[in-house]
Amino acid sequence: xxxxxxxxxxxxxxxxxxxxxxxxxxxxxxxxxxxxxxxxxxxxxxxxxxxxxxxxxxxxxxxxxxxxxxxxxxxxxxxxxxxxxxxxxxxxxxxxxxxxxxxxxxxxxxxxxxxxxxxxxxxxxxxxxxxxxxxxxxxxxxxxxxxxxxxxxxxxxxxxxxxxxxxxxxxxxxxxxxxxxxxxxxxxxxxxxxxxxxxxxxxxxxxxxxxxxxxxxxxxxxxxxxxxxxxxxxxxxxxxxxxxxxxxxxxxxxxxxxxxxxxxxxxxxxxxxxxxxxxxxxxxxxxxxxxxxxxxxxxxxxxxxxxxxxxx
Amino acid sequence: xxxxxxxxxxxxxxxxxxxxxxxxxxxxxxxxxxxxxxxxxxxxxxxxxxxxxxxxxxxxxxxxxxxxxxxxxxxxxxxxxxxxxxxxxxxxxxxxxxxxxxxxxxxxxxxxxxxxxxxxxxxxxxxxxxxxxxxxxxxxxxxxxxxxxxxxxxxxxxxxxxxxxxxxxxxxxxxxxxxxxxxxxxxxxxxxxxxxxxxxxxxxxxxxxxxxxxxxxxxxxxxxxxxxxxxxxxxxxxxxxxxxxxxxxxxxxxxxxxxxxxxxxxxxxxxxxxxxxxxxxxxxxxxxxxxxxxxxxxxxxxxxxxxxx
Numbered sequence: 353x354x355x356x357x358x359x360x361x362x363x364x365x366x367x368x369x370x371x372x373x374x375x376x377x378x379x380x381x382x383x384x385x386x387x388x389x390x391x392x393x394x395x396x397x398x399x400x401x402x403x404x405x406x407x408x409x410x411x412x413x414x415x416x417x418x419x420x421x422x423x424x425x426x427x428x429x430x431x432x433x434x435x436x437x438x439x440x441x442x443x444x445x446x447x448x449x450x451x452x453x454x455x456x457x458x459x460x461x462x463x464x465x466x467x468x469x470x471x472x473x474x475x476x477x478x479x480x481x482x483x484x485x486x487x488x489x490x491x492x493x494x495x496x497x498x499x500x501x502x503x504x505x506x507x508x509x510x511x512x513x514x515x516x517x518x519x520x521x522x523x524x525x526x527x528x529x530x531x532x533x534x535x536x537x538x539x540x541x542x543x544x545x546x547x548x549x550x551x552x553x554x555x556x557x558x559x560x561x562x563x564x565x566x567x568x569x570x571x572x573x574x575x576x577x578x579x580x581x582x583x584x585x586x587x588x589x590x591x592x593x594x595x596x597x598x599x600x601x602x603x604x605x606x607x608x609x610x611x612x613x614x615x616x617x618x619x620x621x622x623x624x625x626x627x628x629x630x631x632x633x634x635x636x637x638x639x640x641x642x643x644x645x646x647x648x649x650x651x652x653x654x655x656x657x658x659x660x661x662x663x664x
Numbered sequence: 665x666x667x668x669x670x671x672x673x674x675x676x677x678x679x680x681x682x683x684x685x686x687x688x689x690x691x692x693x694x695x696x697x698x699x700x701x702x703x704x705x706x707x708x709x710x711x712x713x714x715x716x717x718x719x720x721x722x723x724x725x726x727x728x729x730x731x732x733x734x735x736x737x738x739x740x741x742x743x744x745x746x747x748x749x750x751x752x753x754x755x756x757x758x759x760x761x762x763x764x765x766x767x768x769x770x771x772x773x774x775x776x777x778x779x780x781x782x783x784x785x786x787x788x789x790x791x792x793x794x795x796x797x798x799x800x801x802x803x804x805x806x807x808x809x810x811x812x813x814x815x816x817x818x819x820x821x822x823x824x825x826x827x828x829x830x831x832x833x834x835x836x837x838x839x840x841x842x843x844x845x846x847x848x849x850x851x852x853x854x855x856x857x858x859x860x861x862x863x864x865x866x867x868x869x870x871x872x873x874x875x876x877x878x879x880x881x882x883x884x885x886x887x888x889x890x891x892x893x894x895x896x897x898x899x900x901x902x903x904x905x906x907x908x909x910x911x912x913x914x915x916x917x918x919x920x921x922x923x924x925x926x927x928x929x930x931x932x933x934x935x936x937x938x939x940x941x942x943x944x945x946x947x948x949x950x951x952x953x954x955x956x957x958x959x960x961x962x963x964x965x966x967x968x969x970x971x972x973x
Contacts, residue, residue, distance in 0.1 A: 507819050513939045610825070617929030620826070625931040627825035630894075 355382035356497075357467040358598065359460055361418070362591070363391030363477030364401040366434050366571050371476050371502075371591035372402075373564075374653070376411045377660040380599045384463045384471070385414040387456035391477040391521050392430045393438030395420040398477075399451060401438050407447040408564070409661075415449065418456025418481035422522035430517060433578055440574030442567055457485035464495040474598055475501040475529075476591035478518050483525035486532050498535040502594035504611070504624030505541040506641050512621070516541040519613060520622030527613040530624070536639040538611065538624065539594040543604060543642040547593050547650050548586025551576075560658035596653050597642070603653065605644035608637040667694040668809075668910060669779055671772055673730070675703030675789030676713040677746055678753070678887040679903035682880055682965065683788050683814075684714070687907045688723045689968035696775045696783070697726040699768035703789040703833055704742045705750030707732040710789070711763050713751045719759035721876055721972060727761070730768025730793035734834035742829060745890045753886025754879050769797040773804060782809035784910065787841075788903035790830050791815065795837035798844050810847040814906040816923070816936030817853035818952060827934030828853050831925065835934045839925040842936075848950045850923060851905035852936060855916065855953035859905050860898040863888065865962050869969060876972035880965065901961070908964050909953060915964075917955040922946040 358381045362368045375381050386406060388399040399417045406415060421427040435441040452459055460481065464471045473496060475482050482499065486492055503518035503526065511520040519526045530536065549557070554576070558569045575587045596603045610627040614620040626641055670693050674680040687693050698718065700711040711729045718725050733739045746752065764771055772793070776783050785808060787794050794813075798805060815830035815838065823829045831838045842848065861884055870881030888899040909916055922944060926935040938952060 508940045510941065510943060512943055513937050513941070514935075612825070612931045614826075614929050614932045617926050617932050619924060619926045619937045620929050620932035620935060623826075623932060625825045626820075628820040629822055629825070631821060631824055 353379065356380060356472055357382050357384050357463065357470055358472045358474050359385045359387060359463055361387045361389060361456065361473060361475045361477060361481050362402060363389050363393065363398045364405055365392035365398065365438055365591065366440050366575055367589045367591040368392070368476055369405055369439060369571060370589050371595040372405050372411065373409055374592050374595045374657050376409045377657040378599045383411060383413045385416060385459050387416045387418050387459055387481055389418045389456065389477040389481045390420050390427050391518065392434045394429060397438045403447040403449055403451065404444040407449060408444050414452050414459060416452035416454055416456045416459040419484060422478060422480055423483060423524045425522065428521065435574065440571050442570055444567070456481040457488055460485045461489045461492055464492055469495060470497050472497050472598060473499045474595055475499055476594050478521040479503065479525040479529045480522045483528040486528055493532045493534045496534050498537060499529065500537040500539065500594050500598045502539045502591045504538050506626040506628060506643055507542040509623065510541050514620055515622035519624055523613055523615045523622035526622070527615050530611055530613050530638060533638070537597060538639050538641045539597055539604065540624065540642060541590065543645045544588040544590035544593055547645040547647055548584065548588040550586050553651055554587065557654055557658055560662055562658060562661035564661055593650065596650050599653065600649065603646050603650040604642040605646065606640045607643050609639055609641045610635045610637050611639040611641060667692060668784055669694045669696055669781055670784045670786050671697050671699060671775055673699045673701060673768065673785060673787045673789060673793050674714065674903070675701050675705065675710040676717060677704035677710065677750055677903065678883045679901055680704070680788045681713065681717045681751060681883055682901065683903040683907045684717055685721055685876060685880060686904050686965060686968045687786065688721060688725065689971040690911055692911055695725055697728060697771055699728045699730050699771060699793055701730045701789040701793050702732045702739050703830065704746045706741060709750040713749070715759040715761050715763065716756045719761060720756050720879060726771065727763045728766060728768045728771035729763045731796065734790060734792050735795060735836045737834065740833050747886065754882035768793045769800055772797045773801045776804045776807045782807055784809045785811045786906050786910070787811055787813040788906055790833035791837040791841045792834045795840040798840060805844065805846065808846050810849060811841065812849040812906045812910055814851045814856065814903045816850050818936065818938035818940060819854060821935070822853055824934065826932040831936055832934030835925050835927045839927055842923055842925050842950065849909055849953065850936065850950050851909060851953045855956050856902040856905050857900045858958060859901045859956050859961050860958055861901050861962065862898045869966055872966060872969050874969065874973040877969040880969050904965065905953065905956065908961055911964060912960065915957040915960040916953050918951045918953045920948040921950060921952045922948050923950040923952065
């Protein structure tokens with residue numbers, strides 16, 4: 353089977369760690385590059401983390417650094433979720449690999465050209481790099497097969513009543529992406545929450561011995577404690593769910609909707625406004641929106657991932 | 665039993681009319697008057713409709729005409745849902761009665777000032793009149809027991825992706841009402857889309873016999889047509905929820921949450937921003953209705969039409 357060429361645009365981030373881990377374990381994706389964007393932590397931290405994570409999982413791919421801050425807003429990182437270093441204060445072995453001499457947006461464009469229309473972008477951080485790429489290269493929108501993004505919500509949010517972190521971090525970039533006409537798949541906070549891992553499921557996953565068990569368990573424990581603080585008894589691995597969808601769309605139930613990003617209202621800033629009730633009949637749909645999860649299929653995929661690393 | 669004194673501020677409208685019929689049938693409510701507002705149709709039509717409905721059901725209740733346009737925006741009307749008259753479908757004769765000489769807000773003030781007990785406002789149209797009343801009579805605010813309103817939605821809209829019709833028509837008015845500090849019950853789309861009336865329910869209501877049962881049945885037969893055009897096999901009975909909650913709160917599920925109104929969004933103006941997850945540091949100010957026992961709700965309507973026999 354031909355692997356799908358993908359770029360992972362990411363801000364690791366604990367759930368980004370598991371997203372990259374999942375992508376590295378599957379036969380479906382060919383990771384052409386990992387590009388970094390400031391979000392969960394500063395550009396410096398997330399770029400170091402991307403390098404270290406790739407090396408840790410023996411994923412040999414180009415790593416390129418992108419935007420250090422959102423398009424026109426200050427950066428607000430999520431140290432309270434992901435820890436001071438972005439990885440729950442876990443220290444991976446420091447990679448000595450050099451980052452790409454090119455910016456993230458140039459790397460994205462080059463791979464889009466090389467892939468001849470087949471490139472998928474898995475965007476699991478704020479959409480700053482993608483927006484800059486689309487702005488710098490007006491032809492890019494036609495060269496990308498699709499963007500599978502973790503961000504937004506068709507229901508409630510996690511940084512304001514309706515806004516989710518990645519879109520809330522850079523609403524203007526998201527606005528550009530949602531208006532770009534690139535086919536979009538939105539894996540939002542609504543499905544991320546619905547697919548949260550229970551204690552029993554975490555137990556099943558961590559009982560599968562791999563060379564990575566110690567670190568995975570530490571990260572899951574860290575997330576467990578963070579989520580408890582928010583009153584949640586499950587662990588949403590939001591970014592991993594987006595990668596899971598890219599591997600097998602059966603993990604989500606989706607609906608084509610018109611989605612706009614609110615950028616003018618302080619109360620709804622960064623909300624992905626999803627036209628669930630089809631009130632905008634004259635506006636074409638622009639996004640395939642995840643509205644439900646197939647939890648069993650998703651969890652099976654995580655189990656498969658652990659088995660892969662048990663043997664590799 | 666002490667009857668609760670209410671004023672119904674509305675823009676009839678099929679579901680408003682059924683709300684009026686439900687309220688006027690109840691021994692628990694004393695309907696002091698009906699005030700009208702532009703919304704589902706223009707103010708002349710909604711006022712005429714209120715008068716016609718009251719005359720048809722034989723209730724001598726004063727009607728006062730209110731605002732013809734929202735506070736600071738042009739009006740939006742909904743002929744696609746309610747027809748040209750605002751109450752298309754059944755034949756309802758003109759009323760010999762006229763609206764009062766005083767305006768809706770003057771009437772509200774008069775009722776509130778003349779009442780020993782606090783007044784509950786039932787608002788099933790845009791909130792223009794209620795907001796003007798609160799602005800113009802600040803000393804009467806503490807004489808309002810509660811505002812039970814149909815409007816808004818915690819998730820999704822029906823006129824834009826994020827906004828429900830009543831709030832969208834006059835978001836600035838809604839903002840004033842929701843910030844007022846008066847206890848609010850919000851019957852938004854979250855609950856009204858669960859207050860479903862199916863064709864078999866309509867048949868059952870009509871079969872109760874009596875002219876009011878026939879009227880309600882015919883109103884619903886027209887009202888369901890618009891919703892059929894959306895691909896729905898039911899009609900959501902929005903406005904009667906705001907009345908039904910006063911009659912039987914136990915058939916509803918609700919949560920006390922913070923709700924603020926978006927008046928600035930490019931895509932989200934008119935959204936009742938409902939903080940489900942407690943991520944804002946704003947204090948809960950609204951009892952948000954989230955679910956209703958549909959069968960008990962229909963039974964309330966059936967009991968109501970039978971009261972007129």
